Amino acid sequence: MFKTINKKIFAILLLAGLSGVIAGMPYMADMADMLAVAGTAPIAKSAVPLPWLVAVVLVQNGFLLAVVILLGMRLSSKVGLRMPLLQAWTEGRGTPSPVGLRAGLLAGAILGAVLVAVDALCFFPHLPAPMQSLFRVPLWKRLLAGVLYGGLTEELLMRLFLLPLLVWFAGRWWKQADGMPAPGAFRTAIGLVALLFALAHLPATAAVVPLTPMLVLRALVLNGLAGVVFGFLYWRRGLEAAMLGHMAAHGVLQIPGSWLLNHMS
Structure with a gap:
């Protein structure tokens, strides 16, 4: 398969992840640290030196990501999902139109504003205090985690791998005349992956407060809506x-959104 x-x-995506x-x-x-102070940490703090801990994390995640990326690239090509910028650049076909990139930035910015509004109006005022305190983690740490871990690693796991896997599976029965998965297979897979994406955030919440x-x-609302948008993109x-x-x-979410939510608490 690697041939x-x-x-x-593959190397670019692995490095990104x-x-x-x-x-x-x-x-x-x-x-x-916040969980330890609150006495709700699920496990004791590791005594392993930080460099060794980072190395172990990178090796474990590197193996997982390598498998996910290999399978995701293979499955994506089978169902017609693309990486136009990377494909054009690595295959020497010049620079593709930036329309798709502008669409991604615009859709993401609009989505962020919608999520902030929905959270402010419906959920944030009712959050337990430990959940609200997460918004006070230094901005640079929240940005690194959200922009890079979310934008790179989570997208490799959820969109590159899981989405084409479900499309491929559904497309074995739900297909067009040319044998490719029908649009309905894509829409259904996008919805299911968005649901899984939302549910995957619950263990981290449960570590802070009881669900x-x-x-x-x-x-389900905030992360599910985000998952649908990213899937369609x-x-x-x-x-x-x-x-x-x-x-x-x-x-x-992390710059104007967190400022607004912090001033509501």
Whole structure:
């Protein structure tokens, strides 16, 4: 299978995914410290020296990401999902139109504004105090985790791998005359991946406070809506647009959004 994979794209995506893992570490460290102070940390703080801990995390995540990227690239090519910028650059076909990238940035910025408004109006005033305190983690740590871990690593896991896997599976029965998956297979897969994307955020919430119906609903609404937007961006504009959309959404959420929510608490 590796012979049919564009090795340059694989290397770029693997480096991007690992960069996201590293970028998320400062935020996770702050979150672990907050849980320890509150007495709700699920495990004792590691006595392993930091360089060794980082190395272990990178090796574990590197192996996982390598498998995910290989399978994701293979499945994406089978169902017609694209990476137009990376494909054009690595195959020497010049620079593609930036329309898809602009669409990703615009969609992500609009999405971020919508999520802030929905959270401010419906959920944030009712959040438990420990959840609200997460918005006070230093901005640079939240930006690194949201923009790079979210925009790179999460998109590799959810959109590059999981989305084409479900499209491919549904497309075995739900297909067009040319044998490619029908639009309905893409829409259904986008919705299912968005649901899984939302549910995947619940364990981190449960580590901070006990889950309540309101917290579950908040995760489903905010992260589910984001997952739908990112999924459609990948389908219609390419993986790079989905990544940029995710980054732009977090830029809005973490800068003006967090400022607004902090002033509401």
